[in-house]
Amino acid sequence: MKTACIENKKMSAKEIIESYKGKPLRIMEVCGTHTHEIFRLGIRNILPDTIKLISGPGCPVCVTPVGFIDESLMLALEHRAVICTFGDLLRVPGSKMSLADSRQKGASIKMVYSPVDALSYAKEHPDKEIVFLSVGFETTTPASCLAVKKAKADGIKNFSLLVANKTMPEAYKILKNSADAFLYPGHVDAIAGTSVCESLVKEGVSGVVTGFTANELLTALAVAIKLSEKGKPFFKNCYPRVVKSEGNIPAQELVNETMESCDSEWRGLGKIKKSGLKLRADYKDFDARTRFNLPKIPGKSNPACRCGDILQGKCKPTECGLFGKICNPQHPVGACMVSNEGACSAYYQYGGNL
Amino acid sequence: MEKNITLAHGAGGKQTSMLIDEVFKTHFSNPLLTADDAAILQIDSGKIAFSTDGFIVSPFEFPGGNIGKLSICGTVNDLACMGAKPLYLTCAFVIEEGFPLTILEKIASSMEKTAKETGVKIVAGDTKVAGKGQIDNIFITTSGVGQLAEGISLSGSKACVGDAVIVTGDIGRHGCSILLSREDFGIETSIKSDCAPLWGAVEKMLEVTKTLHVIRDATRGGVGTVLYEIANQSNVGICLDSKEIPVSGEVAGVCGMLGLEPLYLACEGRLVVFAPMDEAEQIVKTLRQLPYSKEAAVIGEVTSEMPGRVVMKTEIGAKTLLPEPGGELLPRIC
Numbered sequence: 001m002k003t004a005c006i007e008n009k010k011m012s013a014k015e016i017i018e019s020y021k022g023k024p025l026r027i028m029e030v031c032g033t034h035t036h037e038i039f040r041l042g043i044r045n046i047l048p049d050t051i052k053l054i055s056g057p058g059c060p061v062c063v064t065p066v067g068f069i070d071e072s073l074m075l076a077l078e079h080r081a082v083i084c085t086f087g088d089l090l091r092v093p094g095s096k097m098s099l100a101d102s103r104q105k106g107a108s109i110k111m112v113y114s115p116v117d118a119l120s121y122a123k124e125h126p127d128k129e130i131v132f133l134s135v136g137f138e139t140t141t142p143a144s145c146l147a148v149k150k151a152k153a154d155g156i157k158n159f160s161l162l163v164a165n166k167t168m169p170e171a172y173k174i175l176k177n178s179a180d181a182f183l184y185p186g187h188v189d190a191i192a193g194t195s196v197c198e199s200l201v202k203e204g205v206s207g208v209v210t211g212f213t214a215n216e217l218l219t220a221l222a223v224a225i226k227l228s229e230k231g232k233p234f235f236k237n238c239y240p241r242v243v244k245s246e247g248n249i250p251a252q253e254l255v256n257e258t259m260e261s262c263d264s265e266w267r268g269l270g271k272i273k274k275s276g277l278k279l280r281a282d283y284k285d286f287d288a289r290t291r292f293n294l295p296k297i298p299g300k301s302n303p304a305c306r307c308g309d310i311l312q313g314k315c316k317p318t319e320c321g322l323f324g325k326i327c328n329p330q331h332p333v334g335a336c337m338v339s340n341e342g343a344c345s346a347y348y349q350y351g352g353n354l
Numbered sequence: 355m356e357k358n359i360t361l362a363h364g365a366g367g368k369q370t371s372m373l374i375d376e377v378f379k380t381h382f383s384n385p386l387l388t389a390d391d392a393a394i395l396q397i398d399s400g401k402i403a404f405s406t407d408g409f410i411v412s413p414f415e416f417p418g419g420n421i422g423k424l425s426i427c428g429t430v431n432d433l434a435c436m437g438a439k440p441l442y443l444t445c446a447f448v449i450e451e452g453f454p455l456t457i458l459e460k461i462a463s464s465m466e467k468t469a470k471e472t473g474v475k476i477v478a479g480d481t482k483v484a485g486k487g488q489i490d491n492i493f494i495t496t497s498g499v500g501q502l503a504e505g506i507s508l509s510g511s512k513a514c515v516g517d518a519v520i521v522t523g524d525i526g527r528h529g530c531s532i533l534l535s536r537e538d539f540g541i542e543t544s545i546k547s548d549c550a551p552l553w554g555a556v557e558k559m560l561e562v563t564k565t566l567h568v569i570r571d572a573t574r575g576g577v578g579t580v581l582y583e584i585a586n587q588s589n590v591g592i593c594l595d596s597k598e599i600p601v602s603g604e605v606a607g608v609c610g611m612l613g614l615e616p617l618y619l620a621c622e623g624r625l626v627v628f629a630p631m632d633e634a635e636q637i638v639k640t641l642r643q644l645p646y647s648k649e650a651a652v653i654g655e656v657t658s659e660m661p662g663r664v665v666m667k668t669e670i671g672a673k674t675l676l677p678e679p680g681g682e683l684l685p686r687i688c
Binding site: 351 | 669
């Protein structure tokens with residue numbers, strides 16, 4: 001009986017989506033994991049022509065600017081620091097090369113699964129300078145903060161972060177006109193809580209907090225469609241089993257203790273005010289930019305790459321002149337082709353090049 | 355005898371003889387394995403299959419097996435995939451200086467056990483010792499010949515529209531167990547490699563049907579890679595039903611956490627079989643009675659749509675392309 005109910009609910013959500021005949025709707029999924037799951041489940045293939053799904057800037061790799069890769073390369077090649085990074089960043093092109101390419105020039109680049117692993121590596125190698133590339137949104141930031149807090153408590157002198165962590169709320173405002181509704185990233189809101197997204201309603205920004213299973217994705221889409229039909233800005237938490245309105249308070253406190261808000265450069269979107277994080281003055285010894293006195297590096301991306309337009313839904317990956325020709329997952333030109341969660345990579349892998 | 359392998363063990367003198375006598379002969383002994391330069395084998399009339407495979411797995415011991423077991427299974431399974439009964443194997447070892455003899459003994463013992471289970475004889479071998487740091491612990495290469503069953507002709511180019519696609523068990527265990535032993539993710543599981551010799555399964559399938567079209571072992575690149583290979587070789591489309599693909603809860607959990615697709619994780623004891631749909635039920639029933647294929651299942655069918663591509667019917671009933679394999683397995687950020 002229980003199974004039948006769930007099945008019915010899922011079917012009805014799917015039916016709501018498939019049978020939508022209202023005005024054209026642009027729905028932006030903000031999270032890279034959503035992008036990947038939507039493709040994997042084939043959700044795009046059941047949408048009517050009236051609903052357009054846009055893959056927004058929620059893949060941390062995709063929005064990391066070229067200059068950040070160049071800074072990492074400078075640390076690796078000129079300062080001979082050991083760079084510890086999540087695997088996704090390895091193949092992101094910098095102005096001249098990627099971190100993976102730099103290995104051939106003698107750079108020491110180590111793939112880790114958490115910033116705390118990088119800290120352990122630093123403890124084991126006191127003769128080397130270890131820099132962790134701290135990227136990611138509200139979900140991944142607390143782990144970096146934890147690592148830096150532990151490093152300070154343990155008196156570790158050879159560990160620092162190159163910080164490019166970002167926060168979502170200001171990006172929603174910038175992207176307000178790119179979509180009629182957002183599928184808010186469930187894991188981000190699990191940490192940050194829902195109050196910011198709720199208050200965005202006043203600014204005309206609509207969205208639903210979305211989980212990650214097939215059922216949760218379909219339900220959130222159906223709810224977004226139904227609420228859009230009412231014609232007023234809306235907010236709904238469709239992932240209440242995980243997301244609470246107050247969020248994860250200990251994680252928020254940890255971030256506040258170690259980091260503070262700053263303006264931040266997003267690949268494709270440019271500089272967005274108060275959309276990034278930097279280490280607080282108390283932690284400046286762990287800031288790689290201060291420690292190695294890095295100059296400002298603007299970074300040059302390939303001018304033909306349309307990652308920026310793609311992240312704002314101004315064009316589809318297939319409309320970029322490089323897509324599938326010189327830019328593919330084996331030889332990515334833009335960051336959106338690197339990560340599995342990037343829009344271009346997802347389009348490519350799931351047959352957008354056919 | 356010394357506790358560790360030294361360069362002298364590979365120099366061809368007294369220590370080499372001791373190593374052969376005390377480790378390899380003890381475990382591999384049979385009348386065909388002699389001190390002569392080559393084994394002399396009796397082959398019945400008909401066709402033989404002949405294959406070779408190199409093994410450099412790191413770590414060399416993993417939950418569910420070791421490089422020794424793997425090296426026998428690998429070649430035995432390659433022969434079995436052609437419908438050939440594995441008869442004779444050769445094995446060549448390259449061992450790093452300093453490698454512990456007790457572990458070599460353990461590896462040889464696994465090889466003996468796996469070979470005996472399959473009924474295959476190790477008839478010739480070679481041992482070389484590489485200097486410290488020149489190789490990663492131990493490499494093994496095995497080659498083997500098998501007698502082709504009468505009237506059997508299997509090939510990756512023989513998949514036909516209407517064929518059922520069968521896997522002989524839950525997928526991705528080997529890849530998952532290696533990944534977890536190699537990297538410290540802090541994840542505790544009881545996942546064991548599926549590494550197993552599969553001639554028994556092939557022999558039983560051939561007893562119930564002579565119309566098998568393709569058998570391939572889903573090793574590197576996993577089931578997904580094999581399906582793309584067959585789709586291309588046979589110029590057909592393949593449609594999978596995601597809910598029929600057997601994946602253990604633990605493997606699915608680890609893949610979920612690390613952002614990996616079980617279809618692309620290596621197996622070392624799973625076959626992908628293509629046979630006419632009306633034979634599929636009988637084949638699956640037969641496989642499920644055997645020790646290494648209890649979870650055999652039909653996971654899809656061969657179609658004429660989108661030749662060279664693998665399409666997946668997903669849990670929401672939509673169809674989407676299975677991404678083509680490529681690149682390294684990089685766990686994602688979040």
